[in-house]
Amino acid sequence: MPQSDTAPHHHANPIPNILTGLRLAAGVVMFLILAGATGGIPIVSSYLSPEDQFGLYRVAFIIFVVAATTDWIDGYLARRWHATTRWGAILDPIADKVLVTGAILGVLTSGSVPQIAIPCGLILFREFAVSALRETVAGKVKLPVTLLAKWKTTLQLVALGAQLFARNWDGFGLEFEYYPYFQMFADVLIWAAAIITLWTGWQYFDKARRKMAHL
Secondary structure, three states, X not given: OOOOOOOOXXXXXXXXXXXXXXXXHHHHHHHHHHHHHOXXXXXXXXXXXXXXXXXXXXXXXXXXXHHHHHHHHHHXXXXXXXXXXXXXXXXXXXXXXXXXXXXXXXXXXXXXXXXXXXXXXXXXXXXHHHHHHHHHHOOXXXXXXXXXXXXXXXXXXXXXXXXXXXXXXXXXXXXXXXXXXHHXXXXXXXXXHHHHHHHHHHHHHHHHHHHHOOO
């Protein structure tokens, strides 16, 4: 969860910021592993057996789950220990976006999920657009993170986790007869995440428009 942008404490506990930094790095590592498992790194991928590919997917999924969990833990610890810092407030949304973007690109590299290309694209477009909006109005209009936007990130992470799990269904040794139902559930989640993501994006743009009109 986003950390507060209040003034930093001189001796703030560094653990929340360390967790945030690890989440950012995990997003990059997870994407590289997923890309390698699907042929994105020719020098390595050409030597991988199907079992190796499933193994890499499992590793990437575990990294994603652990990293996504820190999204709640770092914010909770920062508030509990009164260790909120400006650096944490800056780094936290960047880490979230890197993790989400890495997961989306990793899922799409599998080449077998055309049904979620649109919601995944819409999520990415919204994230880039809102980031550009914040940069444009910085110093003029404040756009604090809304409660719905916080839940939006949570829904994105759950939906992408479900998609990653579905990609490695066989690797977990699960019965294939249940796969179509889980895939449908995962697809519904990603579409729901895209809709909420677009709605929160519209809220930010509408709020910025109304505030700019009074400047």
